Amino acid sequence: MELNESSPDKHVWSLTSSGQYTAKSAYTALFNGAIAFEPFERIWKTWAPPKCRFFMWLVAHNRCWTADRLAKRGLPHPDVCILCDQHEEDLHHLLVGCVFARIFWFTFLSHFGVATLAPTPADQNFEEWWRKMDGAVQSDLRRGGNSLVILGAWSIWRHRNDCVFDNVTPNVNSVLHLAKEEAGRWSAAGAKGISLISAGLQLSWGSLLVALVFLPR
Numbered sequence: 017m018e019l020n021e022s023s024p025d026k027h028v029w030s031l032t033s034s035g036q037y038t039a040k041s042a043y044t045a046l047f048n049g050a051i052a053f054e055p056f057e058r059i060w061k062t063w064a065p066p067k068c069r070f071f072m073w074l075v076a077h078n079r080c081w082t083a084d085r086l087a088k089r090g091l092p093h094p095d096v097c098i099l100c101d102q103h104e105e106d107l108h109h110l111l112v113g114c115v116f117a118r119i120f121w122f123t124f125l126s127h128f129g130v131a132t133l134a135p136t137p138a139d140q141n142f143e144e145w146w147r148k149m150d151g152a153v154q155s156d157l158r159r160g161g162n163s164l165v166i167l168g169a170w171s172i173w174r175h176r177n178d179c180v181f182d183n184v185t186p187n188v189n190s191v192l193h194l195a196k197e198e199a200g201r202w203s204a205a206g207a208k209g210i211s212l213i214s215a216g217l218q219l220s221w222g223s224l225l226v227a228l229v230f231l232p233r
């Protein structure tokens with residue numbers, strides 16, 4: 017099935033049965049998430065701005081509009097993952113299972129000297145990979161590590177949408193560019209330490225490591 021570009025986007029709020037946004041449903045969802053949701057700390061203790069934290073909350077609850085969810089609702093959806101053109105698209109595939117995503121993570125994390133933390137072909141579940149990665153990072157570097165995960169996932173999602181909706185050709189360098197731009201915005205908004213992440217896209221891990229260790233937490 018092709019996406020029909022002539023039909024306008026339909027916005028459906030997934031937290032109420034009517035599909036209509038209500039502040040109460042959003043508040044309840046966030047509040048419930050604060051209690052029951054295991055990656056809560058990992059999402060909130062980062063330098064990510066609210067829009068990216070909310071995106072991660074949607075990821076954690078599998079509420080992003082990937083092809084599998086669109087198909088379930090009978091909505092137009094891409095037949096295969098737009099990034100690899102091989103596999104059906106679901107959230108875990110898109111963020112870690114996809115060969116394109118793995119190349120991105122490897123390249124992205126290489127800039128920070130932690131390419132060994134990139135997902136391997138055995139990592140097919142985003143949350144499990146994140147939990148594993150978080151456990152492998154020294155405790156005083158976790159805020160930086162989790163910020164990198166959110167920055168990477170957000171950038172993959174944005175690039176995926178550029179490819180699906182704007183006919184952009186999948187390209188790992190484009191995702192890296194999006195990540196760099198986004199890190200710049202976080203920095204401009206005053207996020208503590210995020211300028212070091214931007215710097216990590218140019219500097220060696222050594223200087224970044226030293227800087228992250230001495231960041232206020």
Ligand SMILES: [Zn+2]
Pocket residue numbers: 097098099100101102103109110113114115116
């Ligand atoms: Zn794919």
